[in-house]
Amino acid sequence: MEMNAMNVKHVLTTCPYCGTGCNFYLQVVEDKLISVVPCKTDEISRGQLCIKGYNAHAFVQHPDRLKTPLAREHGELRQISWEDALDRLAKEIRRIKEKYGPDSIAFLASAKCTNEENYLFQKLARAVVHTNNVDHCARLCHASTVTGLLYSFGSGAMTNTIPEFGDADFILITGSNTLEAHPIIGSHMLRALDKGAKIVVVDPRDTPLSRLAHIRLSQKPGSDIAWINGMIKVIIDEGLVNEEFVRTRTSEFDKLKEVVMGYTLEMVESIAGVKGKDLSKAARLYAKADRAMVAYAMGVTQHSNGTDIVMALANLAMVTGHLGKESTGLNPLRGQCNVQGSCDSGGLPNLFPGYQRVDDEQVRAKFEQAWGVELPEKPGLTLTCAIKEAALGKLKAMIVFGENVMLSDPDLTHVEEALKELELLAVVDIFPTETTKLAHIVLPAACYAEKDGTFTNTDRAVRLLRKAVDPPGEAMPDWKIACELAKRLGAKGFDFSSPAEIMDEMAKVTPIYGGIDHGRIDRELIRWPCPTKEHKGTRILHAQKFTKGLGTFAPVHHSPPAESPSEEYPFILTTGRNLFQYHTGTMTRRSPKLEREAPEPYAEVNNGDAKRLGISEGDRIMVSSKRGSITLLARVTERIIPGSVFIPFHYAEAAANRLTNAALDPVSKIPELKVCAARIQKG
Amino acid sequence: MISKGEDPGDVRTDVPYQLITILSNLYPWMTDGKKIAVVTRKCDEKALAEFFKRGYFARDRVIQIGLACNREQIRQCRCSDPVPSVVDIGEPHGGLDTDALSEKLMAMSSEERLRFWEYQFRKCNKCFACTTNCPVCFCDECVLEERTFVPERGVPPGMSFHMIRAYHLSDKCIECGECERSCPAGIPLLTLRKLVARDFKEMYGFSPGDEKTVSPLLTTLEGESLDGDECDEC
Numbered sequence: 022m023e024m025n026a027m028n029v030k031h032v033l034t035t036c037p038y039c040g041t042g043c044n045f046y047l048q049v050v051e052d053k054l055i056s057v058v059p060c061k062t063d064e065i066s067r068g069q070l071c072i073k074g075y076n077a078h079a080f081v082q083h084p085d086r087l088k089t090p091l092a093r094e095h096g097e098l099r100q101i102s103w104e105d106a107l108d109r110l111a112k113e114i115r116r117i118k119e120k121y122g123p124d125s126i127a128f129l130a131s132a133k134c135t136n137e138e139n140y141l142f143q144k145l146a147r148a149v150v151h152t153n154n155v156d157h158c159a160r161l162c163h164a165s166t167v168t169g170l171l172y173s174f175g176s177g178a179m180t181n182t183i184p185e186f187g188d189a190d191f192i193l194i195t196g197s198n199t200l201e202a203h204p205i206i207g208s209h210m211l212r213a214l215d216k217g218a219k220i221v222v223v224d225p226r227d228t229p230l231s232r233l234a235h236i237r238l239s240q241k242p243g244s245d246i247a248w249i250n251g252m253i254k255v256i257i258d259e260g261l262v263n264e265e266f267v268r269t270r271t272s273e274f275d276k277l278k279e280v281v282m283g284y285t286l287e288m289v290e291s292i293a294g295v296k297g298k299d300l301s302k303a304a305r306l307y308a309k310a311d312r313a314m315v316a317y318a319m320g321v322t323q324h325s326n327g328t329d330i331v332m333a334l335a336n337l338a339m340v341t342g343h344l345g346k347e348s349t350g351l352n353p354l355r356g357q358c359n360v361q362g363s364c365d366s367g368g369l370p371n372l373f374p375g376y377q378r379v380d381d382e383q384v385r386a387k388f389e390q391a392w393g394v395e396l397p398e399k400p401g402l403t404l405t406c407a408i409k410e411a412a413l414g415k416l417k418a419m420i421v422f423g424e425n426v427m428l429s430d431p432d433l434t435h436v437e438e439a440l441k442e443l444e445l446l447a448v449v450d451i452f453p454t455e456t457t458k459l460a461h462i463v464l465p466a467a468c469y470a471e472k473d474g475t476f477t478n479t480d481r482a483v484r485l486l487r488k489a490v491d492p493p494g495e496a497m498p499d500w501k502i503a504c505e506l507a508k509r510l511g512a513k514g515f516d517f518s519s520p521a522e523i524m525d526e527m528a529k530v531t532p533i534y535g536g537i538d539h540g541r542i543d544r545e546l547i548r549w550p551c552p553t554k555e556h557k558g559t560r561i562l563h564a565q566k567f568t569k570g571l572g573t574f575a576p577v578h579h580s581p582p583a584e585s586p587s588e589e590y591p592f593i594l595t596t597g598r599n600l601f602q603y604h605t606g607t608m609t610r611r612s613p614k615l616e617r618e619a620p621e622p623y624a625e626v627n628n629g630d631a632k633r634l635g636i637s638e639g640d641r642i643m644v645s646s647k648r649g650s651i652t653l654l655a656r657v658t659e660r661i662i663p664g665s666v667f668i669p670f671h672y673a674e675a676a677a678n679r680l681t682n683a684a685l686d687p688v689s690k691i692p693e694l695k696v697c698a699a700r701i702q703k704g
Numbered sequence: 705m706i707s708k709g710e711d712p713g714d715v716r717t718d719v720p721y722q723l724i725t726i727l728s729n730l731y732p733w734m735t736d737g738k739k740i741a742v743v744t745r746k747c748d749e750k751a752l753a754e755f756f757k758r759g760y761f762a763r764d765r766v767i768q769i770g771l772a773c774n775r776e777q778i779r780q781c782r783c784s785d786p787v788p789s790v791v792d793i794g795e796p797h798g799g800l801d802t803d804a805l806s807e808k809l810m811a812m813s814s815e816e817r818l819r820f821w822e823y824q825f826r827k828c829n830k831c832f833a834c835t836t837n838c839p840v841c842f843c844d845e846c847v848l849e850e851r852t853f854v855p856e857r858g859v860p861p862g863m864s865f866h867m868i869r870a871y872h873l874s875d876k877c878i879e880c881g882e883c884e885r886s887c888p889a890g891i892p893l894l895t896l897r898k899l900v901a902r903d904f905k906e907m908y909g910f911s912p913g914d915e916k917t918v919s920p921l922l923t924t925l926e927g928e929s930l931d932g933d934e935c936d937e938c
Contacts, residue, residue: 050733061720067889072831204829208888211827213889229859524927600859618856
């Protein structure tokens with residue numbers, strides 16, 4: 022829609038917040054973003070948005086945006102030219118690589134950047150700097166989904182699609198505050214609820230969705246395998262196993278059976294605090310339903326045994342055979358607009374684009390041929406391990422595209438020490454952040470509204486971003502920055518004139534994206550795998566067989582969290598999001614209507630605990646762990662179980678991650694952000 | 705250029721967007737004084753009347769191209785009043801006399817009805833779609849964004865949120881149904897509006913959307929003294 026009289030545009034694009042991937046129109050008048058209009062022809066959002074979506078224009082033209090490159094001189098960040106900034110950065114990378122070797126440098130890709138950009142970031146790391154040290158914040162959210170589901174099914178993504186929730190007759194939601202963290206996925210669930218579906222929520226917190234559920238189980242944080250194994254035992258004991266599915270589609274059922282038989286209802290109740298009667302009822306409802314879906318998120322993944330918990334859920338789904346059909350499946354809800362895509366595009370230290378292993382010789386040979394360079398075979402450092410290596414002085418440089426590790430990562434005091442050890446910290450971002458404060462070089466990037474490209478949402482739909490306005494000042498899209506930097510490092514293969522061209526190259530080397538190009542997805546909704554131009558994409562994974570052939574049951578046992586409450590730290594601290602803020606708040610805290618709704622950091626404390634400690638609603642309290650202390654407001658509520666305290670991680674002024682534990686899941690290296698021991702004192 | 709009676713060709717006239725909401729976003733930028741042509745269904749025509757009445761749009765700048773909705777659109781919107789005063793495009797079809805859900809609710813006991821709405825409002829996720837997409841929600845300061853009435857951070861925001869909105873719109877809602885269509889929680893907000901409108905019409909004999917009638921909720925004081933026998937305790 023364009024008018025001559027005044028320059029008005031309605032630009033269809035994809036929301037920059039959660040992984041739902043809602044499309045909407047940005048309303049632009051004379052290069053100013055004035056509003057967001059929902060898109061009624063979009064299958065996923067159906068003309069509906071959450072409060073963050075409606076405010077997704079609000080931060081874009083905020084005066085705080087980074088507008089010029091900055092470099093640290095005499096302790097201060099000062100404006101410099103792009104030429105100077107890129108030259109300095111390339112020179113430093115070259116110096117450090119020569120002095121300490123390529124593996125002394127790590128790249129952080131970004132779940133906020135496009136597929137095309139992430140493809141270039143990992144190409145830059147692997148083909149130009151010759152290191153596999155490339156990772157991103159998926160490490161902090163669904164790393165254990167990728168490792169767990171790759172083992173169980175052969176593919177670490179949502180098995181089914183978002184609209185299918187609306188037609189399910191049973192939904193089990195665990196570790197997901199869906200209505201706040203993925204509101205439009207929640208709306209599809211509400212559609213099912215209105216039609217009579219049974220909803221079961223397993224969560225230590227009372228959430229807007231759990232309050233509407235038919236059965237609500239409040240497990241102790243860190244006890245998930247106990248209740249999941251208990252549920253599987255009920256299904257086996259009551260003869261509700263889908264025998265045919267187990268026989269024809271899976272392997273290792275006997276091993277699973279042996280393990281879960283120990284999980285009696287009494288034992289589960291003692292570990293998880295979940296009533297046996299309710300658990301059996303939920304198990305029966307799930308096993309007997311026709312169209313039963315399971316959805317989960319960070320409450321499952323962010324544990325030091327996150328991979329095991331994900332595999333336990335996969336076991337549960339396979340026992341009942343609720344997989345491979347319409348409105349079934351095991352569905353990890355991914356939290357960032359492009360966290361699925363940044364994994365797909367190879368922003369992972371052990372995987373090339375399309376989940377192809379870097380230590381597989383054939384795969385490597387393919388990429389060496391495509392990129393015309395020799396490639397390193399040793400898997401690189403994960404984000405969490407890179408921080409640890411930096412603290413030890415082994416890692417010397419980090420180039421960060423659009424991440425705010427100084428607020429999002431666990432044990433921030435340690436993160437800060439680690440980053441200060443680096444000889445080079447370069448950050449590319451749209452706003453000044455807690456991380457740019459420590460950077461040597463800061464480069465201003467274009468945001469989602471200022472560039473073309475694609476995001477892949479949580480149900481594997483590859484969705485277009487379309488440029489609506491110009492970036493502020495001298496800011497540039499990340500893909501251009503990556504190309505410019507690569508050229509200055511003497512690389513070939515970075516002469517792209519548009520994101521569409523980058524996608525064409527990515528599709529050639531990434532079988533699951535083989536049939537995807539910008540022209541096609543401009544016209545149709547395509548979900549990967551989409552191997553050829555004729556292929557329509559795949560809505561439901563594992564339909565005839567699992568990606569890996571037979572699904573594998575993994576016999577997993579309950580193990581306690583890395584840190585248990587003690588006399589000194591008697592509470593369990595768990596962290597998460599609220600509806601109105603998003604992650605480290607760089608965007609939402611600059612959106613007036615969102616900030617107005619949730620302007621201050623707070624801790625949710627159970628009313629019984631509060632009474633015992635003499636804490637009233639609105640009191641200032643100090644919450645401490647072995648790693649630090651923060652002061653914030655108390656919200657006294659029944660909505661969290663006794664003995665636990667919840668703090669959202671959005672707020673720099675009382676950063677929950679000052680307290681969290683960086684204990685890692687041994688397989689996926691995801692940190693245990695959901696459980697640590699804490700103390701509460703009146704302020 | 706399309707003249708009256710001509711086939712508009714590929715021009716779609718069934719675009720399911722609330723055009724007056726879009727126009728009201730853009731209007732402050734339309735400072736060149738040029739005419740603005742708007743395809744107007746009956747609900748759009750009524751929304752425009754509410755704008756004109758309050759002086760928010762200049763009456764002489766807006767050219768209305770009347771669009772009669774087809775039967776399917778009328779059914780989907782549960783519309784009782786679909787024919788614009790001048791039909792330029794489409795064939796006029798009559799509206800629906802009843803709204804099935806309204807009838808069902810009015811047949812319930814008041815306790816049952818309360819439980820129905822309590823369930824519906826518990827699904828609310830405070831997205832403000834009902835106000836954002838509403839063509840006649842045009843206050844500069846929104847009472848729903850004020851903490852006195854709607855606590856910050858609360859999800860769901862509670863019944864008062866919906867009641868305040870229902871009453872606040874009682875003399876301007878034109879029953880376009882955009883609030884209901886854009887509600888991610890599937891709350892039947894159009895039915896709520898219809899029920900309020902029914903009461904309002906019975907009590908005051910007034911229906912919104914007519915440029916010539918003034919809301920009975922507005923009082924004009926002409927030369928009268930403000931002193932009276934009202935409560936003087938506060």
